[in-house]
Amino acid sequence: MEVTSCSSKPHVLAVDDNLVDRKLVEMLLKKSSCKVTTAENGLRALEYLGLADEQENALESNESKVSMVITDYCMPGMSGYELLKKIKESSATKEVPVVVVSSENIPTRINKCLEEGAQMFMLKPLKASDVQKLTCHLVN
Amino acid sequence: MPAFSLFHYIQFQLQQSYSVNLLSKRSVKMAFPSKEAQIKTFLKSMFDEGLLDCQFTQIQALQDANNPDFVNEVVTLFCTDTERIITEMNKFIKLNSYAVRLTGSSSSIGAARMKAACVDLRRASDDESKERCLQALDAMTREYCLFRNKFHTLMQLDKGFIGMDANQQ
Helix, strand or coil, rough: CCCCCCCCCCCCEEEEHHHHHHHHHCCCCCHHCCCCEECCCHHHHHHHHHHCCCCCCCHHHCCCCCCEEEEEEECCHHHHHHHHHHHHHHHCCCCEEEEECCCCCHHHHHHHHHHCCCCEEEEEECCCHHHHHCCCCCCC | CCCCCHHHHHHHHHHHCCCCCHHHHHHHHCCCCCCHHHHHHHHHHHHHHHCCCCHHHHHHHCCCCCCCCCCHHHHHHHHHHHHHHHHCCCCCCCCHHHHHHHHHHHHHHHHHHHHHHHHHHHHHHHCCHHHHHHHHHHHHHHHHHHHHHHHHHHHHCHHHHCCCCCCCC
């Protein structure tokens, strides 16, 4: 298997506290030809994006720019919604599409996320067709 | 009072299942089926019994030449995580959030009956009924053991064949 250069593959940051879901989303994204970084909670995700409180310059903090963030809604500590807000509040990352996933179909939750700027809200469990829908727009 | 030992509970269940090995009886009367055929039949029975749903097919489809052991890896991860959670659940602390979490992972892996049992447990916990929680926790643990034992049998056959089969529904 050949290694393609970083810039040709979309780089997705997947955030989920559940190990099984993390492994599944990672493999689904890899199969859709994405480079994947996973984070187990919102705080780790912010650190990776260079948005944590003690970090000053977002662009210096990650090796290759993140093209999309997929985050679970229900996480201990910082929820996916709170993570979405922080990403959209920062000028460095506000253009990065954020997809929120959840196992629960709650309209108020969905609307809240979309209003806050989420690209899409998807229901778990994630399937290959769901991920293909998300990533086909990223390949440029 | 001794602490609940999930490990011993599972070991006991495994011993019970070895004595009823459905594959050994068939081999006496007919030509021994190939490992691939055994696995296909075994998996089909798991789908038919409602142990697995179409989400498991998604998991199988992710296994390929580059990731030849994916199904085994993710099922093993699921089992390790679940056993840890069940042990914690028996302490009756944060039962509700563990039930939510386990509903999520069993749903993601396609363990349909386990997911249904987790949903019942979550409802019992939302309703704060200790009696129903005990019943639901027991039922869920049994579903988990059934799932785990079936996979244990499957993994003893050649695990290379557990990936996606084009003919499989």
